[in-house]
Amino acid sequence: MNSINRRSVLVAGLGVAGAGALAACSSGSGSSSGSPALVGPNSSAVAAAEKKRPSTGTVRTVNLTAARAMLELGGGLMANSWAFSGQTPGKELRLSVGDTLAAELSNQLPDKTTTSIHWHGIALRSDMDGVPPATQASVRAGSNFTYRFITDAPGTYFFHPHVGVQLDRGLYAPLVVEDPKEPLSYDDEWVVVLDDWVDGVTGTPDEVFAELKQGMGGMGMGGMDMGSSSPSPSSSSSDMGDMGGMDMSNMSMKSGGSASPSASGGMSMNFMLTDSNSKLLGGDAGDVKYPYHLVNGRVPTDPAVYTSKPGKRIRLRVINAAGDTAYRVALGGHNLTITHTDGFPVQHQQVDALLVGMGERYDVLVTLADGVFPLVAVAEGKNASGMALVRTGSGSAPKPTVWPKELDGMIMTASQLKAADDVRLDSKKTDRVHRIELTGGMDKYNWGINGKQFDMNNPTASPILVEQGQRVRLDFVNKTTMWHPMHLHGHTYQLGTGGPRKDTTIVLPKKTVSVFFDADNPGQWMLHCHNAYHGEAGMMALVAYQA
Numbered sequence: 001m002n003s004i005n006r007r008s009v010l011v012a013g014l015g016v017a018g019a020g021a022l023a024a025c026s027s028g029s030g031s032s033s034g035s036p037a038l039v040g041p042n043s044s045a046v047a048a049a050e051k052k053r054p055s056t057g058t059v060r061t062v063n064l065t066a067a068r069a070m071l072e073l074g075g076g077l078m079a080n081s082w083a084f085s086g087q088t089p090g091k092e093l094r095l096s097v098g099d100t101l102a103a104e105l106s107n108q109l110p111d112k113t114t115t116s117i118h119w120h121g122i123a124l125r126s127d128m129d130g131v132p133p134a135t136q137a138s139v140r141a142g143s144n145f146t147y148r149f150i151t152d153a154p155g156t157y158f159f160h161p162h163v164g165v166q167l168d169r170g171l172y173a174p175l176v177v178e179d180p181k182e183p184l185s186y187d188d189e190w191v192v193v194l195d196d197w198v199d200g201v202t203g204t205p206d207e208v209f210a211e212l213k214q215g216m217g218g219m220g221m222g223g224m225d226m227g228s229s230s231p232s233p234s235s236s237s238s239d240m241g242d243m244g245g246m247d248m249s250n251m252s253m254k255s256g257g258s259a260s261p262s263a264s265g266g267m268s269m270n271f272m273l274t275d276s277n278s279k280l281l282g283g284d285a286g287d288v289k290y291p292y293h294l295v296n297g298r299v300p301t302d303p304a305v306y307t308s309k310p311g312k313r314i315r316l317r318v319i320n321a322a323g324d325t326a327y328r329v330a331l332g333g334h335n336l337t338i339t340h341t342d343g344f345p346v347q348h349q350q351v352d353a354l355l356v357g358m359g360e361r362y363d364v365l366v367t368l369a370d371g372v373f374p375l376v377a378v379a380e381g382k383n384a385s386g387m388a389l390v391r392t393g394s395g396s397a398p399k400p401t402v403w404p405k406e407l408d409g410m411i412m413t414a415s416q417l418k419a420a421d422d423v424r425l426d427s428k429k430t431d432r433v434h435r436i437e438l439t440g441g442m443d444k445y446n447w448g449i450n451g452k453q454f455d456m457n458n459p460t461a462s463p464i465l466v467e468q469g470q471r472v473r474l475d476f477v478n479k480t481t482m483w484h485p486m487h488l489h490g491h492t493y494q495l496g497t498g499g500p501r502k503d504t505t506i507v508l509p510k511k512t513v514s515v516f517f518d519a520d521n522p523g524q525w526m527l528h529c530h531n532a533y534h535g536e537a538g539m540m541a542l543v544a545y546q547a
Helices: 046-049 206-214 532-537
Strands: 060-070 078-082 093-096 100-109 118-120 144-150 155-160 173-178 187-198 251-253 259-261 292-296 303-307 313-320 325-332 336-341 343-351 354-356 361-367 372-379 384-391 432-439 462-466 471-478 484-488 492-497 506-507 511-517 524-529 539-544
Touching: 046 539, 060 093, 093 100, 155 313, 155 361, 173 313, 187 325, 187 372, 206 532, 292 372, 292 384, 303 313, 313 325, 313 354, 354 361, 432 462, 471 484, 471 506, 506 511, 524 532
Parallel strands: 060 100, 093 173, 187 313, 303 384, 432 471, 462 539
Antiparallel strands: 060 078, 100 144, 118 155, 155 173, 187 292, 313 361, 325 354, 325 372, 336 343, 336 361, 372 384, 471 511, 484 506, 484 524, 492 511, 524 539
16 A cells, blocks of 8 residues: 655644443433432433424425345445345435434344434434434334434434444435535535445455454464553554464465464454554554445445536535445545534635544535546555546546545644634533543453443443533543544534534544533433444443433
8 A cells, every 4th residue: 555645644633632221211210229310311301402403394204214135336246235225325315404304214124133223423312313222222123113303403414223233234324414504605515425345245244243352362362462452562552464473373364364264273264354554543444354445335446426517616525434444535636625524614624635434524625627536535554445436527437446646645634623613612611521441452352431341231330421511521541552433422522622523533542532512412322432343342331411
């Protein structure tokens, strides 16, 4: 992979922005042993908060069927997966701010599989957040559930399940909330959804997770630092690409760097990636080897094409729906002007490329030149990429492996952006501070928060408590040697005292990020790593309002 021109990459600030299933659904949760009563997702406080949201009175009704689907990913490549209404990404939903979405989910998944929909980035009512069993019961196979809520903030969002590792199948789609008073001027929009793909090609996400959660310790790699929060003295704290000292005696390598059980009975290694490395991400870039990286559901050999005319000003809404991959994104021959991240406006910044973690979204403006141009999404640290094309005139398509020079240019990360004046949090005394230590590692695959792996069957066991009206500071302290995109449901936070408003932010290895939010949306909310496999392994916590 091409090396990065480090002098042109403004990344110094990344990571240091601020130096019983339905028990939780009761109107107030708490035990008789003295633990505080909590505001339940279906409490009167949640209903009262919903009534205060400005509403247009318009109701957008949609039907979303989650079912098995045979997906065509381009070039004749077929994947037997799960998707909404037979396509991935699913059909875009678009509303105006203040509209009510009434989305009926029909679960037609096989094998009695339960599911849900989480509306990523939306500050909605708690009982519609789609996190079983914390905010609702799982939607059983053959059953329906209607999500109904007001969309109270314009921006670029998306939706996906919040059950197991279903996020890493084809069950996701964009959700755009338009601003009827949109201040930006542009000619057209192009929604760009990025994804890493394994399902129905080399295995399933469940098979991936089953392998990962065995950990590296069982492979004779226990002496290596594989993303642990307690690295061994002799190991590198940031690079698991150096495989020196690794015991390979029980594995036989297959093509593509995977391994199968040898005659001596070693652990199978069909999906685990052991040589990813990125300076942008502080070392180890990811856990999973994906055969394909998709842009709008297409492989780079048969890419999605956006057609326009030279001189047109286009708003790109970039969504990373991947399970385990950050993408470095550039449009060959063009600069990008960042206008929003995670739905909220920022002071405009011109860049050559973006770094987009799982769950993050960026809006950018670009004025199109004449010709055919590659939109390239490099799987950061994984020596692979996805691609789409922009066509405004004649010319031949570039090769699928094209590397535009912009990928080596200026990359401005979220920690260097500033919130637009109208969305910056007011200066206010911090009422409560929570230290959120990110812990665990690859050795035992025991990812957690504050040394604990979250138990989704008992979500209110150790809540992170807040009270209505408080200004809260969360200090994300990454004790591990891997990066983590940390996502908070139901709120946006601000990076530091003047950084961008976001709901998902990259926390680099051994770094601390401080974020601030106002506790203005009562209920119970997940806080977790948006790496699908880290979150499912236990890097989650519950932020709960005290009753």
